[in-house]
Amino acid sequence: MNAASKVAVLKGGGSLERTVSLRSGARVQQALSRLGHEVIAIDAGQDLVAQLHEHRPDVAFVAMHGGAGEDGTVQGLLEVIGVPYTGSGPAGCMRSTDKALAKYLLREAGIPTPDFTAVKESAIKELGVASALGDIERRLSLPLVVKPASQGSALGVKFARSSEELPGAIVGALSYDSKAVIERYVKGRDLAVSVLDAESPEDAPMALPVVEAIPREEEFYNYESRYEIGMTTFVCPAELPPETTKLAQELALATYELLGCHGVARVDLMLDGDTGELSVLEANVGPGLTETSLLPLASDAAGIGFDELVERILQSAFTR
Amino acid sequence: MERSSSAGGDGRGARPTAHELARYEALFAARTRGMKSSAMREMMALTERPEVISLAGGLPDTSTFAPELYARLMAEVAAESTARALQYGPTEGMAATVGCIVEVMAAEGTPVDPADVIVTTGGQQVIDLVCKTLIDPGDVIVAEAPTYPGAVPTFSAYQADVEQIEIDADGMPIDELEAALDRLQSEGRKPKFIYTIPNFQNPGGVTMSLARRRRLVEVARERELLILEDNPYGLLRYEGEPLPTLYSLDAAAVGRGGASDLVIYLGTFSKILSPGLRLGWAVAPRPVLEKLNLGKQGSDLCSSPITQMFVAAYFAEPGTGSSESAWIEYVERLRKLYLRRRDVMLESLEEHFGGRASWTRPEGGLFIWATLEGNVDTTDLLARAKGVAFVPGRAAYVDGGRGSSSMRLNFAGVPDEDIREGIRRIGSIMGSDTGLLGTLTGSPSAPSRQPDTGTEELAPMADIVALPRRDAQDPARPARRRRDR
Numbered sequence: 001m002n003a004a005s006k007v008a009v010l011k012g013g014g015s016l017e018r019t020v021s022l023r024s025g026a027r028v029q030q031a032l033s034r035l036g037h038e039v040i041a042i043d044a045g046q047d048l049v050a051q052l053h054e055h056r057p058d059v060a061f062v063a064m065h066g067g068a069g070e071d072g073t074v075q076g077l078l079e080v081i082g083v084p085y086t087g088s089g090p091a092g093c094m095r096s097t098d099k100a101l102a103k104y105l106l107r108e109a110g111i112p113t114p115d116f117t118a119v120k121e122s123a124i125k126e127l128g129v130a131s132a133l134g135d136i137e138r139r140l141s142l143p144l145v146v147k148p149a150s151q152g153s154a155l156g157v158k159f160a161r162s163s164e165e166l167p168g169a170i171v172g173a174l175s176y177d178s179k180a181v182i183e184r185y186v187k188g189r190d191l192a193v194s195v196l197d198a199e200s201p202e203d204a205p206m207a208l209p210v211v212e213a214i215p216r217e218e219e220f221y222n223y224e225s226r227y228e229i230g231m232t233t234f235v236c237p238a239e240l241p242p243e244t245t246k247l248a249q250e251l252a253l254a255t256y257e258l259l260g261c262h263g264v265a266r267v268d269l270m271l272d273g274d275t276g277e278l279s280v281l282e283a284n285v286g287p288g289l290t291e292t293s294l295l296p297l298a299s300d301a302a303g304i305g306f307d308e309l310v311e312r313i314l315q316s317a318f319t320r
Numbered sequence: 321m322e323r324s325s326s327a328g329g330d331g332r333g334a335r336p337t338a339h340e341l342a343r344y345e346a347l348f349a350a351r352t353r354g355m356k357s358s359a360m361r362e363m364m365a366l367t368e369r370p371e372v373i374s375l376a377g378g379l380p381d382t383s384t385f386a387p388e389l390y391a392r393l394m395a396e397v398a399a400e401s402t403a404r405a406l407q408y409g410p411t412e413g414m415a416a417t418v419g420c421i422v423e424v425m426a427a428e429g430t431p432v433d434p435a436d437v438i439v440t441t442g443g444q445q446v447i448d449l450v451c452k453t454l455i456d457p458g459d460v461i462v463a464e465a466p467t468y469p470g471a472v473p474t475f476s477a478y479q480a481d482v483e484q485i486e487i488d489a490d491g492m493p494i495d496e497l498e499a500a501l502d503r504l505q506s507e508g509r510k511p512k513f514i515y516t517i518p519n520f521q522n523p524g525g526v527t528m529s530l531a532r533r534r535r536l537v538e539v540a541r542e543r544e545l546l547i548l549e550d551n552p553y554g555l556l557r558y559e560g561e562p563l564p565t566l567y568s569l570d571a572a573a574v575g576r577g578g579a580s581d582l583v584i585y586l587g588t589f590s591k592i593l594s595p596g597l598r599l600g601w602a603v604a605p606r607p608v609l610e611k612l613n614l615g616k617q618g619s620d621l622c623s624s625p626i627t628q629m630f631v632a633a634y635f636a637e638p639g640t641g642s643s644e645s646a647w648i649e650y651v652e653r654l655r656k657l658y659l660r661r662r663d664v665m666l667e668s669l670e671e672h673f674g675g676r677a678s679w680t681r682p683e684g685g686l687f688i689w690a691t692l693e694g695n696v697d698t699t700d701l702l703a704r705a706k707g708v709a710f711v712p713g714r715a716a717y718v719d720g721g722r723g724s725s726s727m728r729l730n731f732a733g734v735p736d737e738d739i740r741e742g743i744r745r746i747g748s749i750m751g752s753d754t755g756l757l758g759t760l761t762g763s764p765s766a767p768s769r770q771p772d773t774g775t776e777e778l779a780p781m782a783d784i785v786a787l788p789r790r791d792a793q794d795p796a797r798p799a800r801r802r803r804d805r
Binding site: 018124130156171 | 366
């Protein structure tokens with residue numbers, strides 16, 4: 001156990017995942033108090049910097065999901081103020097949170113990820129992307145999933161079964177971000193592997209047991225419900241052949257390294273139902289920490305209790 | 321981003337293991353599956369920031385209530401009735417409060433017997449208690465489409481099957497109701513009650529015509545169904561003649577001591593006085609009333625005597641001008657205020673939505689329902705909107721699929737400037753959205769607003785679905801239907 005610190009828990013903020021972040025933050029605060037730390041809770045709003053100046057914490061625990069807490073904004077701010085913080089740095093955050101960038105990097109590195117392309121709102125307005133919709137469809141083939149590049153909320157995820165639905169899906173996704181990722185839909189099993197830095201900075205990060213998300217009611221192509229709380233059951237460790245588990249964990253670790261994540265991250269994967277192939281969908285540098293979130297579930301299955309998990313994430317602030 | 325399983329709640333220090341989570345799952349009642357924390361709710365939570373102009377809430381403007389009066393009445397209750405105010409009260413409500421309710425009902429043109437009244441914790445509790453009394457899992461409730469978004473989670477919690485009838489300018493079309501009832505019967509499903517908001521419907525803003533009211537009561541009688549008449553805004557009428565309540569129509573027709581035996585009437589002090597009091601009521605046929613009473617005992621024993629006594633004290637307060645009672649004068653003030661705000665919103669809609677949307681013109685209440693042209697999803701629009709909030713139309717449909725191009729706008733809760741600015745903001749994002757879609761689909765972008773030729777100028781007006789009684793006066797003209805099916 002390390003020495004007690006004055007820890008600012010940053011939570012809330014203005015993202016679509018605000019309420020979940022408030023719950024994650026509250027739970028982290030309790031764990032930190034039990035661990036003997038002095039806790040300052042900060043709802044990241046207009047007075048974030050003022051509060052940091054006033055309280056002068058030793059370290060900031062970033063418990064924010066989505067938005068400024070996950071895209072590198074808060075991290076950059078903490079660096080300039082001079083407060084050490086948990087999790088990935090600005091570059092790692094940007095590479096992970098921008099799903100388009102992450103997928104281009106994955107593809108270049110030879111890590112499998114579903115075929116995709118990215119569209120910016122400005123390109124539709126200025127470069128005549130409309131004429132490329134046919135090319136996109138031919139290249140990726142229907143059905144397609146359209147997601148805002150940097151959003152985690154279920155609301156932004158659109159599904160296009162036909163050519164007619166594609167423009168609406170793109171405009172819908174672009175309501176949540178200025179950039180959208182259009183991805184080939186992979187039907188299969190939905191897996192998540194959380195990666196945690198080792199206790200000693202010399203050791204390699206470790207992949208936690210695989211979690212499988214199983215939609216409770218199998219509705220054909222009801223992609224959105226997968227992201228809807230309460231519509232899914234989670235199994236950990238996922239019931240997979242040992243070699244599949246091993247490969248999923250290796251892919252998660254490779255993704256974590258490639259994107260430059262630090263401290264902790266959760267990598268979402270798909271196991272193709274037809275080909276049995278694994279592919280990486282995205283990496284999340286601000287994984288949830290509520291009672292029902294995937295990271296604590298996986299950590300628990302690995303024998304790491306919540307308090308220990310929180311302490312380990314906290315220490316990642318000092319191993320950058 | 322966060323993804324999580326369905327077991328919710330804030331643990332206090334305990335560290336649930338994977339095994340424990342599975343145990344919660346096993347313990348949860350089947351009805352909790354219908355209770356989901358939706359992503360839309362997350363988004364609505366985001367709009368509760370001070371810089372956001374909210375046209376989303378169902379809020380009356382409580383800042384209009386005189387602070388001195390509130391302080392004096394509360395002090396009176398505190399000083400004169402300490403022990404009673406701090407004690408439990410009767411489940412059916414305190415006699416003095418029931419007396420106030422009888423007064424409000426009389427103002428609604430609906431005389432009732434105090435013995436037929438139960439005081440509830442807000443009107444919302446009536447919906448809950450009626451479901452608790454009447455609904456087994458799978459039973460059918462017939463509601464309007466769109467319907468009050470706050471009733472949807474209650475219906476879901478009781479595992480009701482909700483059949484929604486699309487409304488038009490005159491409320492629920494009774495022929496379509498009958499067709500739906502026939503179909504349900506042929507499928508061997510029997511509805512238990514028809515849920516309707518006849519006056520200034522939430523969220524539709526339309527009012528059920530007198531002819532339909534009469535016919536609805538007849539249909540319910542023929543088919544031995546109950547009606548839940550939700551009437552929170554009846555006294556907030558800004559123009560036109562008040563129409564009789566379903567309760568009074570049935571009571572007059574049947575004449576059983578002046579009481580209806582098929583209408584459960586839901587009333588509330590929330591919109592004519594204060595939602596913070598959490599006081600509403602039901603007037604119901606005796607056998608139903610008894611069950612509601614038993615249900616309420618199980619829910620909360622009684623509604624707060626403190627706020628009940630406040631209401632009684634308030635209703636005893638004499639008026640200072642136009643009326644004998646302060647409460648009637650207050651309702652008159654609210655009517656003037658909300659009428660002006662409604663007109664401000666209608667003007668703003670004409671200016672910023674003209675040619676790109678249709679909207680209702682309510683004769684009272686709090687809400688306007690606007691439906692956008694083309695394939696614009698208002699849930700996405702809300703995400704795009706920074707600094708303004710409204711309720712996406714999908715929230716008013718049980719299946720969550722319909723209503724996607726509509727929105728509910730509250731004109732009562734915010735000042736004129738905010739209404740103008742809020743509508744302007746929505747109009748400007750609508751433009752960017754439809755423009756983008758037009759570019760992608762290769763179709764010309766939405767027509768610019770305020771067309772300048774005489775014929776086109778009429779176009780936005782023709783799309784207004786609730787021009788008062790126009791359809792009723794002109795039988796040759798087919799009822800104008802909503803566009804959001």
